[in-house]
Amino acid sequence: MTLQTTAPETRAAAAPALAPGLAITGLTKELGGRTIVDSFDLVLERGELVALLGPSGCGKTTTLRMIAGFLEPDAGTVEIEGRDVTDLGPEKRPSAMVFQNYALWPHLTVFKNVAFPLTLKRLSKAEISARVMTALETVGLTHHAESRPAHISGGEQQRAALARAIVQEPGLLLLDEPLSNLDAKLRVRVREEIREIQQRLGITTVMVTHDQEEALAISDRVAVMNAGRIEQVGAPADLYANPATTFVASFIGSMNWLAGPTVAAARAGAAAAAAADRAAESWAVRPEDVRFEAVPDGEATILRVLPHGHFSELVIDVAGLELRAVASGAGPRSGDRGRVLLDNVRHYRDGLLAGRVEDAR
């Protein structure tokens, strides 16, 4: 597809649809006799950040390596900004990848590490220098241009690896668990920096992570992956509110699983469900949709109160059924008696969302 061949004013009339930033169709890979990535489809708008989220071993890195060109797919295509790159090597693709372990050269300075992909392209010294300094400025690392990787912190190494990717001015940025080697506090800060830079530069980005909180916090959309396939793709709030499968419901946020649509039914069904096939039918409710009302001699008892700072998690026993709830501020205490009301109970049949039950008791 030919794009942007006319001035913006005249383009508006014809309005040719811009090809997506990334379009993956039917991507499949078998390794060691197992299908690791299975008919994977995903389309990203230009400038969009999509997190590829799933448990360890579900095929995220394998997928990313095929998008980058480091691994040849058995079937399927990869198109970047409308161009089919499936048969091109990584250096011929307009993509840049940040590896989980950063893969910085220990004997080279930060400047030379960032310059490395440009020296391969045989750009002039002056242009390399200008682009490297711009990239280092973007990630806030100019003061470490002459440092070696071993002499800067983990967060700074991460930023150097990011600079080495964006210096290539890629059409597509690929990040493989970029934050997993950082401690919790730094992880939050660096992920916000990555998001800010990604939005400022408008780079189409796929970020692989196994951390659902991280995925929800910085993505335009999240693609939840399970056993080589995408289970669901959606905006963070949408995935949280409407998990389409029991896998997504369990993986994103926390969930109470019930053997019936109401507390009474769940309690009655608990024993039967434990013996019967549980997968066929189940009901799920988020802790924030479980309300505890103090009532003298109520059938529910608070077993534990787990303080999280600005809220507390309650573990409640309802005549043998254990539920988790959220309470704000001080109030409920362990041993308190009351009753439990449920909102937004989701009904799953054969692993798929089948409907909702409102105001269940």
Ligand SMILES: Nc1ncnc2c1ncn2[C@@H]1O[C@H](COP(=O)(O)OP(=O)(O)O)[C@@H](O)[C@H]1O
């Ligand atoms: N070269 C290979 N040969 C055989 N199995 C592999 C190979 N590479 C990866 N795998 C397997 O594929 C599965 C998915 O791996 P990977 O894509 O790295 O998962 P993730 O990044 O989601 O943790 C794992 O079970 C892994 O052991």
Ligand SMILES: [Mg+2]
């Ligand atoms: Mg991986």
